[in-house]
Amino acid sequence: AQSVSxxxxxxxxxxxxxxxxxxxxxxxxxxxxxxxxQYPGQHxxxxxxxxxxxxxxxxxxxxxxxxIKSKFSFNLRKPSVQWSDTAEYFCAVKELDSxxxxxxxxxxxxxxxxxx
Amino acid sequence: xxxxxxxxxxxxxxxxxxxxxxxxxxxxxxxxxxxQQTPGQGLQFLFEYFSETQRNKGNFPGRFSxxxxxxxxxxxxxxxxxxxxxxxxLCASGRQVESTDTQYFGPGTRLTVL
Numbered sequence: 001a002q003s004v005s006x007x008x009x010x011x012x013x014x015x016x017x018x019x020x021x022x023x024x025x026x027x028x029x030x031x032x033x034x035x036x037x038q039y040p041g042q043h044x045x046x047x048x049x050x051x052x053x054x055x056x057x058x059x060x061x062x063x064x065x066x067x068i069k070s071k072f073s074f075n076l077r078k079p080s081v082q083w084s085d086t087a088e089y090f091c092a093v094k095e096l097d098s099x100x101x102x103x104x105x106x107x108x109x110x111x112x113x114x115x116x
Numbered sequence: 117x118x119x120x121x122x123x124x125x126x127x128x129x130x131x132x133x134x135x136x137x138x139x140x141x142x143x144x145x146x147x148x149x150x151x152q153q154t155p156g157q158g159l160q161f162l163f164e165y166f167s168e169t170q171r172n173k174g175n176f177p178g179r180f181s182x183x184x185x186x187x188x189x190x191x192x193x194x195x196x197x198x199x200x201x202x203x204x205x206l207c208a209s210g211r212q213v214e215s216t217d218t219q220y221f222g223p224g225t226r227l228t229v230l
Binding site: 034036042043044045046049090103104105106107108109 | 149151157158159160161164172206208218219220221222223224
């Protein structure tokens with residue numbers, strides 16, 4: 001079965017620091033990859049997604065992620081975080097089987113706290 | 117375009133009771149997925165419906181069930197509630213026409229079981 005690992009459960013950074021959140025998955029077939037963000041008191045929102053093509057994808061609010069197929073990884077990065085980036089970040093992997101069925105598995109989430 | 121709506125937003129029940137949660141997807145979306153979110157387990161997939169048919173089910177006991185109506189609205193039912201069922205239940209909708217489809221999440225229903 002598919003599994004998604006987010007290595008850092010709680011990250012604390014100062015404003016302007018660089019961010020990298022790790023995400024690894026176990027499925028060896030075709031996947032679509034997502035990062036979602038949940039700001040305090042708000043619902044899950046899509047940050048960025050990878051379907052195919054350029055493995056470096058750019059999302060909203062200056063976030064980007066790189067798909068490295070050989071490492072089964074899809075790490076999220078941002079060069080300079082802001083206090084408003086304080087939120088919980090979820091990596092998600094959609095596996096695509098031959099029958100056309102698509103199942104989405106989420107990581108446990110990483111809570112990011114940015115200190116002004 | 118209106119987003120995914122879930123009702124009720126908050127619910128308090130006691131052990132042994134049953135509960136029904138409702139989800140209205142974005143207009144035109146035919147797929148609805150349900151997730152349970154808890155601090156310790158993160159988001160766990162419950163089931164997915166597409167055009168009134170359940171396409172997949174996660175590893176939850178039979179007390180958790182769902183259905184989808186012809187207008188794509190979906191309901192989730194939990195019978196014989198247990199304390200451990202306290203969680204945020206999220207609904208997500210998508211077109212699911214192509215593999216590149218994206219899910220859009222609702223605000224969730226916060227269920228507390230006493």
